[in-house]
Amino acid sequence: MSGKEPNAIELRDVEKSFGITKVIQTINLKVAQGERHALIGPNGAGKSTTFNLISGYMKPTSGSIQLRGEEIAGLRPFQINRRGLSRSFQVTNVFGNMTVWENLRCAVLWATGQRYAFWKNIDKLPEVRERTARILEDIHLVGRRDVPAGLLTYAEQRALEIGITIAGGANVILLDEPTAGMSHAETERAVSLIRRLTEGRTLLIVEHDMSVVFGLADRISVLVYGQVIASGTPEEIRGNPKVKEAYLGEEAA
């Protein structure tokens, strides 16, 4: 494209109500392609709901959501996923009875074009096998390959969660608090993992740990009471009085 590349994600006047309660009041958000974008805000600001709206888990009450210029509002999650957007969950959400290997393999199947094939031996698909092995290697779980996901440690499950999210090769990745509940050392490892794995892709991340946010993000948007009150580079956000008042002020103190 010669002129302006479309944004990876663009939300225009998106609203979401549950009954009479308006959880999201008119969100406008732009995430450029290749950008690492963090979404921050106090608890209950609507960060997870925003993720749910973008990924198709919920339908917006009104407004438009575009993925690389294409309207996706109201599409089902798998339709959005097939258009190249993948998300992780705040609460670990893996296939508990299946091994790590099988978990990752499930996540690469659609992307490698297997669809609903019932005539192919899954163990004899070289591309699936290679891609799964690469992800397994990437998330450092080779030693735990044949362990059922339900028996992994918490940090390992979080790593697997990220692995599943990126395994399909989506261009736009949404990570919902990937380091929540981790120790300092674990967090550092997770951040470098995220940094490496999202190289060249667009990342939208929700995170509470400010060191992670400021270390990772190119741009930051602040969500308060269902509205984006500021959007900009880390420096701009740091200096924004509105943000300080609403959010960072308390944290910094």
Next chain:
Amino acid sequence: MLELIVISTLNGVLYGMLLFLMASGLTVIFSMLGVLNFAHASFYMLGAFFGFQISRWVGFWPALLIAPLLAGAIGAAVERYGLRRVHKNGHVAELLFTFGLAFAIEEIVQIIWGKSPVDFRVPPLLDFPAFTIFSTNYPAFKMFMLLVSVAIFLGLLLALKKTRIGLIVQAALTHPHMVGHLGHNVGRIFMLVFGVGTALAAVAGVIAGPALVTQSNMAGLLGPILFVVVVVGGLGSLPGAFIASLLIGLLQTFAVSMNASLAGLLGPLSPDLAQSWLSDIWNVTIAQIAPIMPYLLLVLVLIFRPMGLLGTRDT
């Protein structure tokens, strides 16, 4: 014709109220425990048989009280020592547990009371025609059944609005996920809800036993219809269960009184088709398909309103 309509309406409402007595317990149990109690109709049967046995010893009126209490106690015990144990194995195991229980209860009832209907009689106090309409008697006992079910319905409504447990149950109906956060006495509440739910089914059994039939297959005949009521009304919706109960009660009763068929409507089938399978559909009357009406309704509801009539949630 008018006679038929009046009698059918009365019978339909009565049947619907009986269904609701059971469906209400089933719905509340489902909302709180997340398990559809397959054995619910079995407690209806237990109520009828306990009622029969106790009324032989001490008369019908004490039985009306004791039998549901007894069945409710068994229900509570089932929750405490059975379901709670199975809970950790997941919902499928819970559902299957109640499935096995329904099977076992039917067998035990057969062993104790046999397979033929038992002679459960209407108490002499109510054994007279309440009124005669166009020369058809309407038994007083059926009026009594109607009164009891309406009274319980109102009592239930009151309990839901006014008591603490009622409020918890209401909350559970709308927000099933918060049940887990009830705190340390959640086990007691579950047991109570299960006990009361099964006791309600047993009340239905005691009052239906003498009027209909008290036999070991009564649970098997009613069970599937009960599930239809709950699904058609919308899983977890009490008002939905109420409407669906009445709807199915009236539907089945009125269908019986209709002799219309496609043949009657459109004239007989052309002779060359008379021997084909089409003739079955052509000549069947609405009265003949009355028993499958609830299931047809279920299919229609699922196609056009998958949540159920008043349902709000998915599962």
Next chain:
Amino acid sequence: MRDITVSAAPPPPALADKLKFYGIWVGVALILLLLPKILSSGGSLTTFSLIGISIIFALSYNILLGQTGMLSFGHAVYYGLGGFLAIHAINFIVGHKFPIPLPLVPMIGGATGLFFAALIGWVSTQRSGTAFAMISLGLAELVASSALILRSFFGGEAGVSANRTKLLKVFDWNFGPQIQIYYLVAAWTLVAVIAMYALTRTPLGRMCNAVRDNPERVQFVGYDPHVIRYLAFCFAGFFAGIAGALAAINFEIANSAYLGAVQSGTVLFAAYIGGIGFFIGPIVGAIFVTFLSLGLSDVTPVWQLYFGLFFIAVVMFAPGGITGLLMMHRPLLKGGTMLRVLPSYAVALLPTLAMVIGLMLAIESTVHYTVNPSENPHIRAFGIPFNAASPLTWAAALALIVVGFALARLSWRRVGHAWDEALTTARQNGVAA
């Protein structure tokens, strides 16, 4: 890159593993072939044929319950429709003298099962969990009741019969004698089992497992869980149809009982008792339940009660079924600590057995009083004579139950401890859980 892949991916099966894998299938085929040589009475051949049919049916059911996590109370619909179509097909083929031999007829049953599953499944698989279970129940009741109304197709409660010997002969076999039917069923069983096993190792098969574990997450890796459930449902219907057609060929009759709740319940029992977590589970369950339902009714009139109680016991104490119980011991066996739990098993078995016998004594005595009160109280149950009227019998039953229960509780707790210890040691010995 190549190196990473090789080290990270599971190694391809070694030759020995491959040999073992194919050896099992060949072994099974040989056993099926030789079985009638060892036991050749008409009754045991009928029993084997029924077991084969019920294996296919139970495995097809497990595509739903075990593989995809869909609890169906109406799987017999597809079994029954397959059976009916097979019977009609035989009559049609005979009537029109088509050159189609009997061994191909099960395909017609399979196609029928597939057709109706494809038709009905789209609506019913839209939801999973309890809603799906209830819908399957309602649909089953609807079809079973309709079968009695659509008389010219379903033949009323008497059903439709056919003569399987009038079709085109294969190798001079007319499929009259039971032995030929046995081989027909055995061949189809082998083929169907292999096919269903292969299905579990395809992309679709694995995605079924994923849907079972977490239907929500499946949507976020690009799959529509509804489509997966629907396809699984179609396969289950297809194999159920084959099983139904084989049953119809075996009995030469199809009637509405094929479609009914009892049939649906039996397959659920078989799959669950065998163990839905393992491919082999429903096979074990099918064999076990077929034997029970054929044999148990001869030794006690209240066999259904025992059946129900047994099922409840499995749900409560062994949710993995028989296979699950056996598989639990694999790590111990590999870790070499199996011997440590055996003594505690022996200790626990005694009071448990006592309790079970007490329970059975009480049940049989009660049955005597309620069913045959006028008869001689010296009765037999399971071939063992006792006096149902004697207070001694009742006291013994009561004592066995109470003492047995108390001791069983204690001793099973000990089994639990011994088990934990053994497992820990086994893990230390280097066996993965």
Next chain:
Amino acid sequence: MRRLVVAAALALPMLGQAAIAQETVKLGYIDPLSGGGASVGEGGLKTFQYLAEELNAKGGILGKKVEIVPLDNKTNPQESLIQAQKAIDAGVRYVTQGNGSAVGGALSDFVTKYNERNPGKEVLYYNYAAVDPILTNDKCSFWHFRWDANSDIKMEALTNYMKDQPAIKKVYLINQDYSFGQSVRTTARAMLAKKRSDIQIVGDELHPLLKITDFAPYVAKIKASGADTVVTGNWGQDIALLLKASADAGLKVNWYTYYAGGSGGPTAIKQTGLNHQVFQITEGFANVDHKESQDFEKAFRAKVDLSLWYPRAVNEMRMFAAAAEKAKSLEPIKVAQALEDMKFEVFNGGEGIMRKDDHQFFQPIYISSFGERSEKEPFDDEKTGWGWKLVAKVDTAQTMLPTTCKMDRP
């Protein structure tokens, strides 16, 4: 309880065939002994066991003792075939069955095919209660013999009686929605139209089999139609509940039934107070004025605590013995040939004949009503104090209906 021992032996088909000595004549009794139909099946079993003892006391058949092998078919056609196969494995050459025409049809079909495929090992099927006319018409078999009058014969007898009752003007038909109920309904319509064209059929109802718990809506319909007579083939709970609901609604009509005398029926009639308003049509009943059968009834009741509901079982067993004696053989094919056109003095007196054309037994048919007894009715039923009273007897000759059977003979 002896069946447990026999059954234990049968339960182990895996162990191959234990050599069971051939000194007894085994009759496989294939009927429900568990599940919903068990109470009926147990009653039949006790009857046959009583009859076997009676035969054995007189030296058995051709010097061999008769043994009843109970086999539980759970009222299911498939299961019946499995049990039949099991029985054959255990050396049984004769089976008898009665509950359910669906089972009867399946068994007749099975036996016919089995005999065709296993010449020299033939098996005979004695049917004592499955009354679907088709078994001795379109689907007749050389290997099937029926001792109960089929439903058409009973309807013929019933309508012959009804045509002479001028009080009958409006008839309501209510039947179970399955083959038997439908055949009752169609023949009733056809025969009444032919014999009494002035009778008006004011209602023709089919309701689902054994699924209705409250007949009030149906009774409301009967009432609304103004019927004075109801004809029904209902049995089991369907007749008991129907009578109960009509008593509740105060319906005053006469009931012409096939099976009001079945288990639970008499109790229901007594409860509802329908004194001599319920009629049934049978091949015999306890109060028939015939000394021999009344003595038998007395002894039978003393021994098994049941009224004899199957006089036809008595005919079946006695004719079995007689035919074997006549053929001087226990080979089923010879016994079958001896049974054909055999004339026999039936249990309640009078002559019956096993027609060769279709293997249907023809015998006198009785119409009786249930209510208070006079001294002519010594027996009551189900301890109600009420008993069956003779209303009319239809002679054998008047029950002979033509058949469409084209029998394949070996």
